[in-house]
Each structure stands twice: as C-alpha cells, then as structure tokens.
Amino acid sequence: MTRPExxxxLRSTYTRAVCMLCEEKGIDYQLTETPLNAPALYAVHPLGRMPVLRHGDVELFESKAIATYLDLSFPGPRFIPSEARLAGLTEQWVSLVNTLVDRTFIRTYLFAYVVPMLTGGKPDRQAIDAVLPAVREQVAILDKAVAATGCLVGEQLTFADINLLPILHRVQQAPEGAVVVKEAGNLARYYEKHSARPSFKRTDPPPGPPARYRAA
Ligand SMILES: N[C@@H](CCC(=O)N[C@@H](CS)C(=O)NCC(=O)O)C(=O)O
Incomplete structure (x- = not known):
C-alpha cells in the first residue's frame, strides 16, 4: 500500500496525535516537517493549518478526519471503536478536547507564556490568571473521566486518549499547568502511564513552537 504522508x-499537538496513531498501528508513514501556513498546507487545507494527509489520490485535513481514515485504511488494532456506544464516546471526547480543552490549555493559557516570549517579552500574567480557573475546571473534568479505567473511553486506549496526551504534555510545560495536573491524581497517573508508550516517546517534539512559513 502507498505510504501515507x-x-x-511534531511541535503541533494535532500533528503529533496523528503521528502517534500511525505509530500505534505500525503504519509506515512519512512526516514531512512543514512550517505553519506553508503553501504545501494550503494546497490541501483551505486555511493552511496542520496536519494534512496525502495518501495516493486521497488528500485530507482535520486531525480527526485523518485519524478516522488511517484507522479504517490500515490493519492493526483499531483506535476508533466500531461499537456504537464506544464510537460515540470517542467522538464526544475528541470533540470536547478539540473545541474546549485545547482552546483553554494551549491557545489561551500556554500561549500567554509562549507568544510574548517570541518577541522577548514577559508572560501575560493577566491572561494567565484569568484562564486558570477554567484550566482547573477542565482538569477536574478529565480527572473524573479517566478515574474508573485509566482511559477516556472503555478500558482500551482510543484516539480520544491519543488526541489528549500531546495537549497534556504541553500544558505541563508551564508552571501552574504542571501543578494542576499533578494534583489531579487520576489524570497524573493516566499521563504517567500512557506517556511511557513507545508511540508517545517516538513522537516527542523538539523544544519550541512550530516554525511559521515566511515567503522568501
Ligand atoms: N481542528 C484542526 C486544528 C488544526 C490546527 O489549528 N493546527 C494548528 C497547529 S496545532 C495550526 O495549523 N495553526 C495555524 C496557525 O497558527 O496559523 C485539526 O484538528 O486538525
């Protein structure tokens, strides 16, 4: 079968999640390191976001869509369950994490550290303090969700977990995020267990945010 590209x-949590899925399934894939908003992304994604997939004559954007396609196209363990209830729950957690948790943990909280520092400035303390109650609330939601089985859905790792783990990695790179996750015992144990997976280690991003495309 053609090799998916x-x-x-890997510095993008959404790209890392798709790569982790490939690693878990043993898919022979190629990650082409691409800067944010590069023309190669616009060739597939109307807004130039990452990740995008090319596989034969198939081109896709949106990490969950890419994950569904790869999960169905390649042999190996399934990470998007086919049973209706588990499939619904997987969709539910991916959706909540992508629409709410990512916005809170990464785009508001972590970016309040990272973005000013890119231009030599100080972390935006006001923005950090303003978002911390939401970070705590959402960590508590996730903590409760993984309490029973150590997975978000059923008893096995699904794409819901694969989608969340890169975000949990990033949020713990800022001081309050690390403390809040550590204090949430179930979520801390969940992260410790799954971050030991080879798929997580092999997709560990280099330091720093993704590069942004600059036209020559
Ligand atoms: N919902 C999209 C989100 C993709 C996304 O926003 N990716 C970020 C990187 S993590 C991006 O490309 N941002 C472009 C930018 O910052 O201009 C997905 O699941 O693939």
Whole structure:
C-alpha cells in the first residue's frame, strides 16, 4: 500500500496525535516537517493549518478526519471503536478536547507564556490568571473521566486518549499547568502511564513552537 504522508510538525499537538496513531498501528508513514501556513498546507487545507494527509489520490485535513481514515485504511488494532456506544464516546471526547480543552490549555493559557516570549517579552500574567480557573475546571473534568479505567473511553486506549496526551504534555510545560495536573491524581497517573508508550516517546517534539512559513 502507498505510504501515507503527513505534513505538519511534531511541535503541533494535532500533528503529533496523528503521528502517534500511525505509530500505534505500525503504519509506515512519512512526516514531512512543514512550517505553519506553508503553501504545501494550503494546497490541501483551505486555511493552511496542520496536519494534512496525502495518501495516493486521497488528500485530507482535520486531525480527526485523518485519524478516522488511517484507522479504517490500515490493519492493526483499531483506535476508533466500531461499537456504537464506544464510537460515540470517542467522538464526544475528541470533540470536547478539540473545541474546549485545547482552546483553554494551549491557545489561551500556554500561549500567554509562549507568544510574548517570541518577541522577548514577559508572560501575560493577566491572561494567565484569568484562564486558570477554567484550566482547573477542565482538569477536574478529565480527572473524573479517566478515574474508573485509566482511559477516556472503555478500558482500551482510543484516539480520544491519543488526541489528549500531546495537549497534556504541553500544558505541563508551564508552571501552574504542571501543578494542576499533578494534583489531579487520576489524570497524573493516566499521563504517567500512557506517556511511557513507545508511540508517545517516538513522537516527542523538539523544544519550541512550530516554525511559521515566511515567503522568501
Ligand atoms: N481542528 C484542526 C486544528 C488544526 C490546527 O489549528 N493546527 C494548528 C497547529 S496545532 C495550526 O495549523 N495553526 C495555524 C496557525 O497558527 O496559523 C485539526 O484538528 O486538525
């Protein structure tokens, strides 16, 4: 079968999740390191976001869509369950994490550290303090969700977990995020267990945010 090509960067949590899925399934894939908003991304994604997938004549954007396609196209363990209830729950957690948790943990909280520092400035303390109650609330939601089985859905790792783990990695790179996750015992144990997986280690991003495309 043709080798799927993922365009993006391991520094992007969404790209990392798709790469982790490939690692878990044993898919022979190629990650083409691509800066944010590069023309190669615009060739597939109307807004130039990452990741995008090229596989034969198939081109896709949106990490969950890419994950569904790869999960169905390649042999190996399934990470998007086919049983209706588990499939619904997987969709539920991916959706909540992508629409709410990512916005809170990464785009608001972590970016309040990272973005000012890119231009030599100080972390935006006001923005950090303003978002911390939401970070705590959402960590508590996730903590409760993984309490019973150590997975978000059923008793096995699904794409819901694969989608969340890169975000949990990033949020713990800022001081309050690390403390809040550590204090949430179930979530801390969940992260410790799954971050030991070879798929997580092999997709560990280099330091720093993804590069942004600059036209020559
Ligand atoms: N919902 C999209 C989100 C993709 C996304 O926003 N990716 C970020 C990197 S993590 C990006 O490309 N941002 C472009 C930018 O910052 O201009 C997905 O699941 O693939």
């Amino acid at each position: 993922i365009l993006g960067s």
